[in-house]
Amino acid sequence: MFTLVLFQQDLRLHDHPALFHAAENGRVATAYIAQPLKSRPTASDVWRHHALLNLQQSLKKKNQTLILRQGDFVDEVLKLIDELKCDAVHWHRSYEKERIEVLQKLRQALEQKGVHVHEFEGTLLLQPEEIVNGKKEHYQVFTPFWKRYRGEHIPSSLPEPETIEQGESAPSLSVDDLGLLDPVNWYDDVLAHWKIGERAAIDQWLHFREEPIANYAEDRDFPAKMSTSLLSPHLASGSISARALWASGRSMMQSEQYTAKSDEIDSFLRQLVWREFSYYQLHYNPDLDAVPLRKEFEAFPWLNNDQAFVEWQKGQTGYPLIDAGMRELYATGFMHNRVRMVSASFLVKHLLIEWQKGYEWFKETLVDFNIANNGMGWQWVAGCGADAAPYFRVFNPILQSEKFDGKGDYIRKWLPELENVPDKYIHAPFEAPERVLEEAGVELGRNYPFPIVDHKAGRKRALEAYDVIKKSK
Ligand SMILES: Cc1cc2nc3c(=O)[nH]c(=O)nc-3n(C[C@H](O)[C@H](O)[C@H](O)COP(=O)(O)OP(=O)(O)OC[C@H]3O[C@@H](n4cnc5c(N)ncnc54)[C@H](O)[C@@H]3O)c2cc1C
Incomplete structure (x- = not known):
């Protein structure tokens, strides 16, 4: 053959x-x-x-x-x-x-x-048709889906073929000919943050399973701790296989050497099943990237203010956690998951800009972009997806910042203009007394923006907009 x-x-x-x-x-x-x-x-x-x-x-x-x-x-x-x-x-x-x-x-x-x-x-651990509930329907909620995976037999991962017998070959283009690099070189700075390819992906996993995984369950929400696997771009390009990660994680859980880390590994495998859940949703909703799963959201009264959208893209909203995330994204092609949630929520709720616009920006800028995870991520945040955060749960960007970047290390890394702002005001510099800002070298409106929307007013406006579609149901 x-x-x-x-x-x-x-x-x-x-x-x-x-x-x-x-x-x-x-x-x-x-x-x-x-x-x-x-x-x-x-x-x-x-x-x-x-x-x-x-x-x-x-x-x-x-x-x-x-x-x-x-x-x-x-x-x-x-x-x-x-x-x-x-x-x-x-x-x-x-x-x-x-x-x-x-x-x-x-x-x-x-x-x-x-x-x-x-x-x-x-691509996946299991094919979507293999996972249906007792009523032979597909799962809409994550937790029972995850429990199901824990008990399922996942086919073992295959080794690399030892030898491959070469058949006839044919003329080939070069990788350069495919035009995947922009003529304007914005990407060298982004690539400087990464090692790409199969060996790099496997090494990344080996590093992660030896060190950062030890505190994964507690630390994964804290962007400054860099405690997640950073495997998403490798999974998106397929340089590492989900089944290989699953097999490796499961065998660690069974080995005495890793007994103390068992919960952490389980927590990581759970995230891998979130990926699986995204693909599962995409399988049953082929337009997951563009059409809200909850139909009433098609009538949502978006404001779509272009200037506010550009300020969000550039990390100039006046809310440091969001701005740090958006600048991390632009600089590295990656954004920490917690910050993705908060900045996406800010766009959709505080600014009333439709989630599809955010999806497109992430598609352009993320090295780990894939239709399934990005589509589900945005629908989850907007409240219109499967098992999504309810629309009325509006993340408070200041409280999220205090909770997950208490000392402001992540903010200071990406917003050097706020480097000298004391911890107390780093999450909301606009609440700092004039003198404090002056000492920190910050002049609002000059080297760091005033908030483009007031949190309380933005929240109220979001809930009023939501009432419109609630009434139309
Ligand atoms: C608005 C929004 C858009 C997103 N867009 C993408 C995207 O385009 N591509 C992408 O890979 N992820 C996306 N995510 C999910 C998540 O943010 C990233 O997968 C995660 O930050 C990758 O970092 P990591 O590899 O260090 O994750 P880890 O915490 O180490 O998790 C391991 C793997 O599990 C999967 N995973 C983790 N969290 C999620 C999640 N919430 N949903 C689905 N799978 C998950 C990823 O494949 C990840 O590599 C999005 C999330 C949001 C809120």
Whole structure:
């Protein structure tokens, strides 16, 4: 058998069922088909550029050439099949609407040509159809979903194929040709914060499981503590597999060496199942990225003030925790989860700007962007998603800051202009006496903004807007 393996959002060799089974069955060719970008390259496109370079190198060590092509996905694969004369094509299942449609079209075209098609699970721990409740319905609430996973058998993760027999090859573009890097280089500073590729992902996990995981459950909400795994961009590009993480986490829980960390590991696996829940929601709601799951939110009276949106994007809202988060995002392509929740809530509730706009900004700037997590994250915050925070729970950006960045370390890291503001006022500099600000070198309206909306007034306005859709239900 001669099999073409199509890489997509699974840029790794370990636990890659499509590649593993192809390598077991005979000769192999590997390809990545890039679809032309519809807009300027985003942070996750830049990440993909480097993850592809890395994958190319890893495959080369196995005597494999990664054939790169760009264009219409179906046409390009069909052309490759004619060039290579493969008997079979392997790929991993997708949960994204557009890609599902393309893969269905490809399957039909290949089957008509008599080429075998095999689709494997390469993204999730379990496929959504495997997880239904007692009434054979899909889960809408996270906690029972998570409990279910704890008891389920998760298929074990596969090793990297030891050898891969190279079949015929075909001409390839270079990674540069794919246009994943913006001609204007804004990305070197972002990339300086990361190591990209499969080896880097595995090393990141090994580091995390030895040290930061020890206090994960308590510390994961504190952005200055840097105690989360930072694996999300690797999971998004597929440089590390969720099943491999699950297997590693579970085996740690069973080992005496890690007994004391068992709750922490469990807490990490729970977050991994939040990822699973996002994909599950996307499977049942293909428009999760654009359409509110709770239909009454379609009539929400958004204000959509453009200037306020730009101030939020730039981290100039006058609320330090939010501004620190938005600047972290712009500088590194990442934002801590707690701060994502608070800054997203501020946009949707205090500013009454529709969540889809926030989704688009995160899509542009996050290195870990993926439709499922971003869609569910925004719908959760806006109160219109599955098992979402109720709309009337409006995060207070000052209290959140006091609670999760008490000493203001995270704020000072990203807002150097507030470096000398005393801890007491770091969460709300506009409440500080004139003299204190003067001593700290802060002049509101000059080097740090006044709040663009008053918290109490913003909260009241948000609840009034919510009343409009409550009445329309
Ligand atoms: C508005 C909003 C938008 C978001 N957009 C994205 C996105 O585009 N891509 C993305 O990967 N995550 C997104 N998240 C979820 C979460 O913020 C990130 O996954 C997390 O911050 C990544 O950091 P980490 O890898 O250190 O997480 P850890 O705490 O180490 O968690 C391990 C893994 O579990 C998964 N995970 C953790 N928290 C969540 C969560 N709340 N929802 C779903 N999966 C989770 C991630 O895959 C993460 O890598 C979003 C959250 C919000 C509130």
